[in-house]
Amino acid sequence: MSTLRALAKAQALAAGVAQPVATVRHLHLSERPLVLVPLALAGEANAPLAAMVGTAADQPRLLIVPQPRNRDQRFRFAAELAGIVLPYLDEFRGATEAVPVDRGRDVRHRYVDAPQLLVPNPAGITFLRLFGRSTRFRRPDGEHPVHPSVPLLGRWLTFFAERAEHPGAAALLAMTEALTLHWATGQSxxxxxxxxxxxxxxxxxxxxxxxxxxARAEDPDVCPPAGPATDPDFDNRRLAPAVAAYAEAEADPVARAGAYAELEGLLRDQLAPTWELMWRGVGLLRALPPGARVAGRWDGDRDAFTGYAEHVDAGGAPQPRRDGAVAAAVRLHRLERALASYAVQRAYDDPLVMAEHRLTGEAFVGEVTLADPKRVDDTGKRPVLRPRIQVVTTEPVLVPVGATLYSPARPSQKAKVVFVTPGADGKTEVVLELSGGMGRGLTAAPGSVPEVGERLCFTTLSDAYLPAGNFPAPEETPWTHGGPPAAAAAEPVPVVDGDPAEEWS
Known part of the structure; x- marks a missing residue:
């Protein structure tokens, strides 16, 4: 926890209300997200009990599994969920746009928008990840067949769960994480x-x-748990008898319909409060203006959605249960690069986030007191434009002479530290030499050089492109890492004693 967030939590406790820790929204919010509130049966590995799902606050659809331990009913639930999720995904697979690549020498196409799934908390993301794992290898033929939409749903749920691990991605969001990114509360x-x-x-x-x-929300009778876990008291007093009554009424259609209606009412009452809270959270987030770099990160989600849709259309195999050595290393490297870029982009977009870096000495804010926009350095083979400015700040300047700094106001420009002169009045004078972002001639473009009186932030954080690492091709994986891995194949889940075996770990 950063110093500023700890301070904000203390202020929230003193004020009795959460304190903002962001001035802009740091994530994309779709105009029509698919909200999904899952509920799982306690004591059973990721057994779906119910789900409330929909794209409008006043039009929720409730799906239930009367006997969660019955595999056939669970996969019927999966087919019903696929009947909602897959058409929603298809709505975004229409219009495309051309994106220039290779410095404009070629183009590629991607969808103009992408779907977005919202769940209440990180446990909801875990539920979808495991549910995708248990369905994406199923087959519509042979032993234990499922509806053809079930394995396709599993592959897409796995895609969204993997995308949720990507820093800054918004294809699948947990509402609690989205809210705590922007507010600090007085609780743990x-x-x-x-x-x-x-x-x-x-x-x-x-x-x-x-x-x-x-404190009022902790009462499960007032606010049932936000899923996928259920309240133990509800399980014992109400859910278990309702499930048992449904099982006992198997031979009587009238009694079975009544038991089903009672069970449906119980589960609707459990999910409806969380459903309303989800849309309340959407409204709070939507009231915040989006950060300047949010759209760029959403472009990455659109690219990922387009790429996986093309993979599915081409008959590509489902995601493997475990990555090979090279694939795992590449994925980890990609996530680390994304995390570093996401931290910089948030700081560039939001002064409150940048303030945390100012406390650690990675940034300072000062006023330009001197500027020489016409300075030319002719010590090299050819003269180059190298303006210098002097910035006066009251903040500690911990960067050494020779360090390269960047300003969110002009992210394409570099500022090399030439002199750092502490003053007796607590102020520090910093002389910076500028390069880049001023045009190609020996005269700076208008507005590209800071003017006297301008107040700027300079930081060691850079939003520049990070090159990808070099990894061996899969067929060149050294024997110390398992040798050349076999190609991933879409194999059916193995059957043990006549029942599909499931790996949950």
Whole structure:
């Protein structure tokens, strides 16, 4: 936890309401997201119990599994869910746009928009990841056949779960993580995973403080858990008898319909409060203006969606259960690069985020007191434009002479530290030599050189392109890492004692 977030949490506790830790929204929010609130049966590995899903707050669809331990019913639930999710995905597979590549010498095409899934918390993402794992290798023929849409749903859920691991991606979002990215509450990080309590701090009802609203939200009768876990008392007192009544009424269609209706009502009552909270959270996030670099990160989600859609259309294999050595290393490297870029982009977009880096000495803010925009360096083979500016700041300057700094106001420009002169009045004078972002001639383009009186932030954080690492081809994997891996094949899940075996680890 950063110093500023710790301070914001302390202020939230003192003020009785959550404090903003961002001035802009750092994630993309679709105009028509698909909200999915899953519920799982306690004591059973990722057994779906129910789900409330839809793209409009007033049009939720409830799917239930009357007997969650019945494999056939679970896969019928998967087919029903596929009947909602897959058409939603297809809505984004229409119009495309041309994107220049190879410095404009070629173009590629991607969809103009991409789908977005919202779940209540990180446990919801885990549920989708495991549910995708249990369905993407199923077959519509042979033993234990499933509906043809079930394996396709599993592949797409796996895609979204993997995309959720990518820093800055917004294809699949947990509402609790999205909200805590922008607000700090007066409770612990574990308590922030409870959506009703979190929203109690951020947007408490009239007459209540955040702490009082959160305490009220901890009552499962008032605010049922936000899924996929259920309340143990609800399981024992209400759910178990309802499931048993449905099982006992198997021979009587009338009694079975009544038992189903009762079970459906119980589960609707459990999911409806979280459904309403999800859309309340969407409204809070939508009220924030998007950061300048959010659209660029959403372009990455659109690229990923387009690429995987083309992979599926071409008959590509499902995602393997485990990555090979090279694939795992490439994926880890890609995530590390994305994480570094995401941290820089958030700081560039948001002064509150940049303030955390100012505290650590990675950035400072000062006023331009001198500027020489026409300075030319002729010590090399040819003269080059190298303006210099002097910045005066009251903040500690921990960067050494010779370091390269960047300004969010002019991200394509580099500023080399020439002199750092501390003053007796607590101010520090920093002389910077500028390069890049000023045109190609010996005269700087208008506005490209900071003017006297301009207040700027300079930081060691760079949003420049990070080149990818070099990895061996899969067929050249050294024997120390398992040798050349076999090509991933879409094999059916092995059958043990007549029942499909499932690997959950």
């Amino acid at each position: 990080a574990v308590e922030d995973l409870h959506l009703p309590a979190l929203l109690g701090w951020i947007d408490p009802p009239a007459g209540l403080t955040g702490a009082e609203a959160a």
